[in-house]
Amino acid sequence: MTDPVRQALALWGLxxxxxxxxxxxxNRVYRxxxxxxxxxxxxxRPGYRTEAELLSELQWLxxxxxxxxxxxxxxxxLSGALLETVGSHYVDLVGWLSGRPLGQSRDRLAIDDAPGIFACLGAEIARLHDACDAWRRPDTFTRCAWDLDGLLGDDPLWGRFWENPTLDPETRQLLQQFRQEAVRDLGAMGSCADYxxxxxxxxxENVLVDGPNLRLIDFDDGGFGYRLFDIATALLKNIDEPNCGELQAALVSGYRSRRRIDEKMLDLFLALRAVTYVGWIVPRITEEHGADRNARFIRTARRLCSAYLGQPHRA
Structure with missing residues (x-):
């Protein structure tokens, strides 16, 4: 059988x-x-992104x-193309960035001066948003949209979270109620939203720490969306840290050092980010550790949706 890695490297003269x-x-990623x-x-992975979406990501990077x-x-x-094909797979080659991941999901943060790092991360996210706004995109640019439909519509980007087959009736009702109220509240933001x-x-795992420098990797799910969604995503996996409030304040402060942000709706976006995982995991429940991840995602979504709706939280 022909080695697809060797085939791909030949296309780059490597x-x-x-x-x-x-x-x-x-993606299958090789160093x-x-x-x-x-x-x-x-x-x-075949079928996850179109050729136009993949090429747009590379132009964006x-x-x-x-x-x-x-x-x-x-x-x-060697052909001059940023995107090539090997068999049924699209392939690309990007520079390898030095540094170590900020941390691993489910593990306690093990970094010195975590608030300082989160302040730097907030500033880096703001730099990214500034650069995105300043970039004149090609007419052919196309990426997914984490908008109202992409998050809460009939066919969300990461799946119909309220139909996760493992939900008990009470949790299903909670997520359906959250969806209804979130549609109303997100829609009310209208043109006031930073999008x-x-x-x-x-x-x-997608933030590399290299001395004083932070590097962002894996833009595979990047697209159009609310800027608060990026802030919420950076915070969600840290909500069980004992100094979570301090980390959130540092991240927002760092962002504000470069760019305006209205954090009044941050609780909504934390809950929105949490429910996306309840949809995302459905086709992956049978994978190794999938059931445990599913249960964890549901617990987090239940906690944050209950808080947003002002309801008692069931552990």
Whole structure:
């Protein structure tokens, strides 16, 4: 059987490079070590993104790198294309960024001066949003939208969370009620909302800490959305930290050091981010650890939706 990694590397003239598998979910990611430098080779899961969406992501990354952000920079193949195909898979190659992840989900944060890091992260997210607003996108640019329909419509981007088959009747009713009120409240924001291109997945694993520098990776779910959604995503996995309030204040303060933000609706976006995972996990429940993750996602969503609706929380 032909090795797709070797096939892909040949398209970039990297036949002599070594590869190491590092991650596999929506993409299979390999660290490529060559005489030039290190790269990340990404082999895409068929059907998850269209060719136009994948190319738009690479154009976006290239523009953000040109704007001075520390993001993976796409490398053109020998053909000059940013995106190639190997068999039924799209593949691309981006620069490998140094640093270690901010943390791992479910583990306690183990970093020095966590509030200081979160203040820097807030400022970096604001820099990203500023650069996105300043970028003149190609006419062909297309990405998903984390808008009202993408979050709460009949066919949300990450699935109909209120129909997760493992929900008990009480939790299902809670999520349906939250959906109804969230549609009303999100719709009321209207033109007052800060909306534009967002990363949409600023979890710990996608933030690399390299000394005083922070780097953002994995724009696979990036698209158009509410800027508060990025803030909520960066905070959600930290809500069980003993100093969660301090981390939230630091993140918002760091963002405000570069860009305006109205955090009055942050509780809504925390709950919105939580329920997306209840939909996302449905086709993945049977995977290893899927049932445990599903139960954890439901607990978090129940907690945050109850708080938003002003209802007693059932542990």
């Amino acid at each position: 036949e002599g490079a070594t590869s190491e598998f590092v991650a596999g979910r929506e 490529i070590r060559s005489d030039q430098c290190d790269f990340a080779l990404r082999i895409k 290239d523009a953000m790198h040109a704007a001075g952000l520390s993001v993976p920079r796409p490398r053109p193949a 534009g291109l967002i990363h949409a997945d600023i979890v710990r």
